[in-house]
Amino acid sequence: MAGVRGQGHGLRVYAVLYLVFLYAPIVLLPIFAFNDSTIIAFPLSGFTTQWFVELADVPALHSAVLTSLKIAVITALISTLLGICAARAATRYRFPAKAGIMGVIMVPLVLPEIIVAVSLLVVFLQIGLELSSLTVILGHVLICTPFCIAILNGSFQSLDVSLEEAAVDLGESGWGAFRLVILPLVMPGIVASLLIAFTISMDEFIIAFFLSGSDPTLPVYLWGQLRFPQRLPVVMALGTILVVASILIIILAEWFRRRGVAKRGGSDSGGFL
């Protein structure tokens, strides 16, 4: 008993250290975002909301936020649509070399982003595509689609094939069966996929850095600001807002996914949280 308890204690210490390592830097963000000093160091000198106020009058920042939002929304829509097609094909149809094809689609999940970014840059320059938000969107779709497929595969796989056949048997066309039966049942997965892709695109840096041209996205703009030490607290303030927004979106995505599981009366398995 003592040995088992001792072991459990060691693991607990490890788990706590792990979480501290993971989240301490993020906790520092809001601390210094509200600190009344341009120098990022302890001891703290006082509470202020000045940095958040300053955020409000930087036009370059606003345009970067808008660019990022636009890219993230379009990326989320395209990669979720592609994800729906791929997940449906993977779960519903039999075709030659299916495992291989699905594997290749999922590879960007593990490819180093810097490699993807450089390769895309070379390709775009070669075919004469000018760097813009469009090129960032293309890059982001490439890396977001595997995530969307992973989420949507789960939704599609848990569906009984007979459901669609039953709808057709009751007089619906193939499209009608998809729209009236399949779509409502996978909708929570679709919403989760949209939110995840949006989040990934929103804070993706490397691809955006290489491919964004003259319109920087928010992460690229932030990176640029780091050259000016006096701007650091403002960046911290912005970072705080982004962290809060990301957490909210992920919670929302998970909530939709769980609601979907409950709605179908299934038991929970998998998911991100």
Added chain:
Amino acid sequence: MSALIALSGAQKYFGAYHALRDIDLEIGEGEFFSLLGPSGCGKTTLLRAIAGFEALDGGSVHIDGHDMAGVPANRRPTNMVFQSYAIFPHLSVAENVAFGLRKRGLDAKTQAEKVGGALEMVGLGGYGARAAHALSGGQRQRVALARALVLEPKVLLLDEPLSALDRKMREQMQGELRRLQRHVGITFILVTHDQEEALIMSDRIAVMFDGGITQIDSPEGLYRRPASREVGAFIGQMNFLSGQVRSGSEGFVAQIHGLGHAPLAADQSAEPLVAGQATFGMRPESLSLVFDGQARAASEAAGRVADRAYYGDMTYYEVALDGVAEPVTLSMKNMVGQPVLSVGDAARVAWDPRALIVFSGAGDA
């Protein structure tokens, strides 16, 4: 009886696998018809071919005189109850039942009446507002029935509808399905691997093995006159004893190795087998134990109890008969005043020659 459904020469391949072999089948209006066979025999494929979910590679399906070639499932006058029931989990019970009615262009009141009536018919009156995913297995099955029957199809197809239910529920639903079918008068085609279920519910049964239909007959016909040893062994239990058929002065005579000879019943077609090797099938209930003090039966053999299974109302014995290679199985009703024999006890076994079923070929199948 006009044929509502007619299949002729139906063939289906899955790759190199021959799933349906030259199926000829006619099913009448208002008939309760079962497709019976072990798993993988093609019975579900055949049902799905009638429903329009599998395209045939040869032959034809006619329903009500119309060739169904190229007619998709959603335009066929058939509806299906799926093995998993396929209840739409995001809809209420009433919305499930109304699903197929939406395209009929009914006004809201008529539709609600039809849905209510269908639910009433399957014993789920008042369940309309319930969420479909919260129902029990038996209730889902009823919703699936109501959802299909509300469309008043010419044919209702049932794919192993009772296999997911527990035994008590299954027995109750067998009776209910049968009553429901008589009530609505629609042709039911049931796929099942459970021979008892097929016997209880059907007007006629097609027995399938390896993608082909071996025999189509009424339950009594199948049980009494199985076309092959395979069918005989699949429907109920059967002992197989080898011997020959001889021609006697008053019909045919069975000469069974180890048991002697006895006249064959007139309903057994023995003529082609005269002088050739034959196998005789004996149902467990056509054999019986003779207890001490009972008169000697006309056809009797001596042996020893090799094994026994006690069922309460019945006891099944395995008896090794003197001069017979394989032990025979026999069933006895457990009557008051009669002993239940133990393994190793000596036993006298009477057999009824009228119940002999004759097959061609030698050997114990």
